[in-house]
Amino acid sequence: MREEVLLLISPETAGNPDRLKNRVARELSVDAKTIAHVEPLRRSIDARSKRVKIRLKVAAYLGAAPQLTEFRAPEVQSVDHAPPVVIVGAGPAGLFACLTLIEKGLKPVLVERGKDVRSRLKDLAAISRQHVVDPNSNYCFGEGGAGTYSDGKLYTRSTKRGDVREILETLVRFGAPKSILVDAHPHIGSNKLPGIIGTMRKYIQQCGGEVHFGQQVTDFHRENGRLTGVSTAQGKTFLGAAVLLATGHSARDIFELLHAKSIALExxxxxxxxxxxxxxxxxxxxxxxxxxxxxxxxxxxxxxxxxxxxxxxxxxxxxxxxxxxxxxxxxxxxxxxxxxxxxxxxxxxxxxxxxxxxxxxxxxxxxxxxxxxxxxxxxxxxxxxxxxxxxxxxxxxxxxxxxxxxxxxxxxxxxxxxxxxxxxxxxxxxxxxxxxxxxxxxxxxxxxxxxxxxxxxxxxxSRTSSPVRIPRDPESLQHPQVPGLYPCGEGGGYAGGIVSAAMDGQRCARKMAEAILRS
Ligand SMILES: Cc1cc2nc3c(=O)[nH]c(=O)nc-3n(C[C@H](O)[C@H](O)[C@H](O)COP(=O)(O)OP(=O)(O)OC[C@H]3O[C@@H](n4cnc5c(N)ncnc54)[C@H](O)[C@@H]3O)c2cc1C
Structure with missing residues (x-):
């Protein structure tokens, strides 16, 4: 039998499994020995009064222990031979877009100016120690985007823009602690985020998605007016059915490029x-x-x-x-x-x-x-x-x-x-x-x-959010002037933070997949 209980308890009781079980037993008027498992569902701190309390919602399982949900990495799904789609930017928006495209049976081709999460570390140290800023590899640019070496706070007010729980569960599947599914203000921490991001990228590659680091997009490729690819300062061209632009609020070169090509910005x-x-x-x-x-x-x-x-x-x-x-x-x-x-x-x-x-x-x-x-x-x-x-x-x-x-x-x-x-x-x-x-x-x-x-x-x-918006049609999510261009995430002006950027990545990828698979 499963019973849900809402408790207002001391931090010590909340942090000690035996004390917590006894407290739940008292609340349910049962013997603590009959409680097989106590699962935290929601946790927040109530510091309004002199004595700080923890507000904790739990599920108590009486009798038999429950079959607990296991959050495993998703099954590898081959998109090797599927139609390619170009994603620019490996921040939360770009990465979650890649995962969604794979789910929909399309092949993401991810193009990122920075380095992989581990190689990025050396450049971050150079900023602090030698005061040298690499314009392609820093706290904002590189695998995982601006969110990688962050606090990893996952709280968002943008709950109407997508399924927050789905984003959090995906992060848990790739290695985030399960506590983020419980805490009212979840966070991961800069020491854990890079590992999670790296695992996500390996999954994208295992499915047949391509990941290209060290490729700074400097031009667009259009066919009959439709955006179908990008070229990079390193001399490569990446082509696909459409382009999702998730370059973040600091990609000033991208805003300049769009403006130089007379693509409307606001x-x-x-x-x-x-x-x-x-x-x-x-x-x-x-x-x-x-x-x-x-x-x-x-x-x-x-x-x-x-x-x-x-x-x-x-x-x-x-x-x-x-x-x-x-x-x-x-x-x-x-x-x-x-x-x-x-x-x-x-x-x-x-x-x-x-x-x-x-x-x-x-x-x-x-x-x-x-x-x-x-x-x-x-x-x-x-x-x-x-x-x-x-x-x-x-x-x-x-x-x-x-x-x-x-x-x-x-x-x-x-x-x-x-x-x-x-x-x-x-x-x-x-x-x-x-x-x-x-x-x-x-x-x-x-x-x-x-x-x-x-x-x-x-x-x-000064980089709280983007000072520029890249307009998009509210229905198709494509730029009104440029079919095939999907402005996405914080750089587009459609997100502020890791979770909202991830949700926007999912949303744009779903729209893209719908349009591509229909045509
Ligand atoms: C230090 C720090 C701490 C933060 N802490 C938090 C936090 O705790 N919680 C939270 O919710 N948010 C936090 N943020 C904000 C959060 O990181 C961003 O809101 C989020 O990463 C935006 O996601 P995005 O995918 O839209 O863009 P970004 O994460 O900015 O990713 C854009 C990617 O595009 C790439 N790119 C840019 N230009 C080009 C180009 N020309 N060619 C190829 N690639 C390109 C960049 O290298 C980058 O990897 C923090 C940010 C920083 C910098």
Whole structure:
């Protein structure tokens, strides 16, 4: 017999299987010995009151132990001789599109400018240690896309755009921990993601899909107006029945290429700001209302939002127990983002704090849809100058940033290339700077202790989402001007984050398959 129980329990009970079983038995008024198995279904932290509780939904199996669902890798399905389809970009959108195409009986030909997950590591180290940014291999470009060396947070608000559970189960099939199916705010961690991505790629290859690394797309191939392939800077051409373009928000060359070919693009809102970093122990104290979080609670996170002069200022990609990462994609720019290992066990808590930016702020016009891109790039260059023309990032103590005064020295941060004292108000546009200062003051009131002298702001957080949209027909998902072109994922302007990009990849691949198999 299976009984579902909803519990509000101490973190210690939730983390100890024997105590949990006894608690479930009490709830069901049965002897604990009759419970064969307790399966967690949903877990969240309730830190609203003084004593932090875990809200846990479980299924209790009385009598016989259940047949538990095993999440195995999908069966290899040969698409060796199937019609090929070109996928550009091996981020979550491109990879999930490949998996869906295989399911539908089509052969994905995946073209990626960067390297495989393992080879990418050397280039990431070079950014931190030698301050050298390889424009084809960095935190945004390479196998797995921008999501590979990330926190791997899998929480999304885009639940209407696809089946979130299906994405999470697919990740589990390729090696993600089963806890992501239970946690209200699931995450994988940057140490585990590369293995999962690599397993996914091997499966695509085993099925007969092609994966081409080190191939930067620089041109399109059209037949009778229809997009049927791409050529690369390395001199190769890849042809197929259609092209899915999943190149992410940082592929400025792709936006330039589309614009040069008079393929319509649109400027879109994005967000801009800084990364703020606190000691993790401080965030734990604030959020859990106790001096130490103890053994049973994870590193605490937060989510903040405040309206200033009609604009949203909000926390973005908060990484408890994480690291601030150097995410530039070209030399001569400084860009920050954040990641965490699966244990979220560094002594730092960082988060993007960003202000919504509207196309009106950078005078976008229909003729110049790339003005947002240049606006973004200019701020990244200013950050590079302010940091001392290397990957050293400009930074300021939070209390100094809010008070508009320079910091003479800075606390230790997790940002490996190093930080240099600078006034971020000289890097950020005034409308962003002013709103950030006011929002931080408000955050300090919402979270007592947040305006801590050891908290530091690091510039700039500029790649929150794409400043450009590649239009697509809402029904066919193809570009209205170019049949065969399927703009997809974050670069198209249709996703923000790993899960929503993966869902968009699936959606576009299904539409592609429908159209190709029908014709
Ligand atoms: C450090 C960091 C941490 C993050 N943390 C999280 C997180 O915890 N949770 C979350 O949901 N999201 C996170 N994100 C955002 C997330 O990674 C993206 O939203 C997501 O990866 C977008 O997926 P995508 O497939 O649309 O594009 P991308 O992942 O950007 O993939 C695009 C791919 O296209 C390739 N490409 C680009 N141009 C070309 C070209 N010309 N030719 C060939 N290939 C090309 C790139 O190399 C890249 O591999 C993080 C991002 C970063 C950088």
């Amino acid at each position: 400027a879109k809102p994005f967000a801009l700001g800084v990364r703020v970093e606190h000691p993790q122990s401080l965030i734990d104290q604030i959020q859990y209302h106790q001096p130490q979080r103890g053994e049973w609670l994870p590193a605490a996170s937060y989510s903040l939002v405040h309206q200033v002069d009609g604009r949203g200022v909000f926390s973005f990609c908060m990484c408890p127990g994480g690291i601030i990462a150097p995410c530039a994609t070209s030399p001569g720019e400084v860009v920050t983002n954040g990641w965490s290992p699966s244990q979220r066990n560094t002594p730092y808590a960082n988060s993007g704090i960003v202000v919504s930016v509207d196309p009106k702020d950078y005078q976008a016009t229909a003729n110049d849809p790339l003005s947002g891109l240049r606006f973004q790039q200019n701020i990244e260059k200013l950050a590079w100058e302010a940091g001392g023309r290397s990957q050293v990032a400009p930074a300021q103590r939070l209390v100094d940033f809010v008070a508009n005064r320079a910091s003479h020295e800075l606390p230790k941060t997790s940002y490996f290339p190093g930080v240099a004292p600078a006034k971020l108000g000289e890097v950020l546009p005034p409308f962003v700077n002013r709103r950030l200062q006011r929002a931080f003051k408000a955050f300090g009131k919402k979270m007592r202790g947040y305006m801590h002298p050891e908290a530091v702001v690091v510039g700039v957080e």
